[in-house]
Amino acid sequence: MHRRSTKDSATDRPGVAGHLWGALCGVLSGGLTLGVGSLVASFLVRSSDPVLGVGQEFIARTPEWLKEWAIRQFGQSDKAVLLGSLYGTLVVFFVVLGLLARRHLRVALAGVTVLGVAAVGATLNRPDATALSWLPSTIGTVAGALALVLGTRALRRRGRGPAGGALSRRSVVLGGVAVVAAGSAGAGAAVTSSRSVAQARSKIVLPKPASPAPALPPGIDTVEGITPYVTSAKDFYRVDTALSVPQVDVSSWSLRIHGMVDREVSVTFEDLLAEDLVERWTTMTCVSNEVGGNLVGNARWLGVPLTLLLDRAGLDRDADMLLSRSSDGFTISTPVADATDGRDSMIAVGMNGEPLTDVHGFPARMLVPGLYGYVSACKWITEIEVTRFDRASAYWTDRGWAREAPIKTAVRIDVPASFGQVRSGATVPVAGVAWAQTRGISGVEVSVDSGPWRAAELLPSVGKNSWVQWTVGLDGLEPGNHTLRARATDGTGQLQTEAVAKPIPDGSSGWPSKLFTVV
Template identity: 85%
Template sequence: MHRRTTQDRSGAAAWPWAALSGVLSGVLSGGLTLGVGSLLAAFLVRSSDPVLGVGQEFIARTPEWLKEWAIRQFGQSDKAVLLGSLYATLALLFVVLGLLARQHLRLALVGVAVLGAAAVGATLNRPDATALSWLPSVVGTVAGAAALVLCTRVSRRRASAAASGPLSRRSVVLGGVAAVAAGSAGAGAAVTASRSVAQARSRIDLPAPASPAAPLPAGIDTVDGVTPYVTSAKDFYRVDTALSVPQVDVSTWSLRIHGMVEREVTVTFDDLLGEDLVERWMTMTCVSNEVGGNLVGNARWLGVPLTRLLERAGVQPDADMLLSRSVDGFTVSTPVADATDGRASMIAVGMNSEPLTDVHGFPARMIVPGLYGYVSACKWITEIEVTRFDRQTAYWTDRGWAEQAPIKTAVRIDVPAPFAKVRSGATVPVAGVAWAQTRGISQVEVSVDSGPWRTAELLPSVGENTWVQWTVGLDDLEPGNHTLRARATDGTGQVQTETVAKPIPDGSSGWPSKLFTIV
């Protein structure tokens, strides 16, 4: 009886260690798998990182409704949320494998191999995959499997406290695996950082534009709470499919124009800087922008007119589409007619007097004003194929979005804030921004509680390709809750539609509204 009790107590005491050692073995194995994979990917191509490869494959296969939901819920943090969720999921899977390995090591190794095979498939499926894109996933999987075997076997041979001492062989092995895992991940991050565009940008001296942008007019940014007329690079919205921002080597970058042209044209970054550059103010809008949303920004762009490069190539008369490609394989389809009708289309190299940042397309991107970004704004551009819509498709049009996507007239209410409380008897300031790129804004009106429309004052604007700030004061409202609506009229006299539409397939529509209270 006494012996059984002792054994029971021994088993009960051993159980927590068995579970803890299994969890630790799984975490260390997973850390080494991801760390080694990340380190090798940093020396090859960034998209061959196992986690990034799986994440990009998830993005590519995500239903449109889920993508739109993620953008609405998390905004520009959607990729950080996805990466965090992916790492958490992988950590949980490796914990399960670590626990499984305590009793069924071979079965756990099969699980590691399955995860590795999934990563290999994802990285090889990337448009920018190379002949060695499989290597980081394979080597990382082998390293992780070896770590799982080693940690599991060592933990099974737990020595007594008296025999092992304060620093047992088990501690040394597990600590060594942890150090290698952390070192691999840290080294990968360091190599990636050393290849970032920050140093390249600091050495670039953008030439003065041969055709500078119009100066900012007096009278802008005079209303408290209204979105600034100029959007800084750090505040400019970012919506793209790149889970990891491409770090492009400007010394080897080039833009190739080919397809239905008389002659193929290839230009380097230095070639672009050697051109007579133009500078223009342009507001850009994402098609995912909801009514009243903030996925819109205005900046001063510097670049080479797109028409100049296309004329140099000689576009064939029956071509109607420009299929631009990013360095990571993302594609954008742009109507030739819109890109060449005289609007300020360009291959941009600068933004607000600075070289493009990495998140906004360094070293060069395409911009065609008046079109939503998914059919006009190819970042990290490296290729333009002149073709036809009946021969080629692009990333988003393959997923149900419209081929033709001119930006719709839109207005946003910045002031008052949602559910604001305003003192009775005081004038209620109402203000915001409105845009209708290439057409301009001729009028903004507001209505309270479905009452008569009141015309707002339009502040000065650079031109029809940018948004305009507007303001109006309301001083005759009774105490209580009120609903404010706004609508804009474009430069052609067309009033913004009241019809509500979701972003897919060609942009949202409807009148924005705000609730506020007079107290």
């Protein structure tokens, strides 16, 4: 009887080293599949990038409860978390394929092919897909499959691991360099595109508004720790479905208004700037904002009245919905009645005296005060279809959110901080913001430890579409833990509801509370 050779093949007894190198083959295959695809996409349309295509499908198919959980837990970093989950899933997928390929190469190649077909389908499903959008994913799939074949054959031929020379250091280094180079090329294309938009934006000179916004009144921002009355572009919340911020070429951009209209209207960015622009202070709120949350901001917006453009098109009297569409295909449905009732709806081109940033919708976005963003604030807007709710629907309404979503009266406590400590014997400053767009705020009250309600002082504001800062001082609090609650009354005299509701389907509600300690 012959003793079994210590040079057993990797396929017979793979060992730990063999498994590691099989996994490496899978990771290199995945890296080349996605990296080479990104490299090819950098020379075509950016949306043909397989990473973006698969990522967008991943986000689109993520269950609503998981999206809401991600927004609650991670706020504006939700897409980074979802993207990280996608990459983690892909790494595991390709590791499994690499291990599987050692004994069942054809099955592993079928797995690479399935992913490639999915990427092709995702990129072709993009609204800006071209006749060549399938090419990056296809070439990437071929490169990844070839890497898997060569790596697996080398592993089978040479033994179980590094000691047996399963894969030469040169092969590994070359594979790694290929992945890094392809990924860098894709990232470089994204940076180049972003810089191109930044350069175009820097050359835009916004005209003075024919109807300017009111000047900020004295007496705002007087309490340390309170939310600033004006939210800067960099601090303004961002919640959207775009995995990669659209980089829109302003020179070729246009807004098309069509559907149930007397005549189709198309305007360029230069056309918008040539109109009599209006400037208004408006607070925007995301429907995903939890009670006491920070997905809300206030800014000075510059734009063309939406009614001016709609009147130019001539709305059919039976139309009741505006279906707006962004450059990345996202859709928003807005009630015609709300968009045309005189509430300063606009196609905005400026924010706080500057052109819109790419994150906030450059070159133009829709804005309808008093409605949550998912039914009013289409960024990167390219068209408005005038239609009916019984004929069309939009992205979020297709996913269980309410068709009509007026912003609910809300208040937030900024000071004191949650679980903060304040000195015994001193007056405890309490402050925050409240909003009820289109109705305004007439009063804010606070209560400590379920005691009597005490009226707060409302600081000056510029109008009912803008939030209000408020403040009150509390005296005589005993040392120990205390619970602070707040509630607001809108401009019509309606008290904010105490009933607790989650964001879905039409926005959260309830009175916010904070725990603090007197020491």
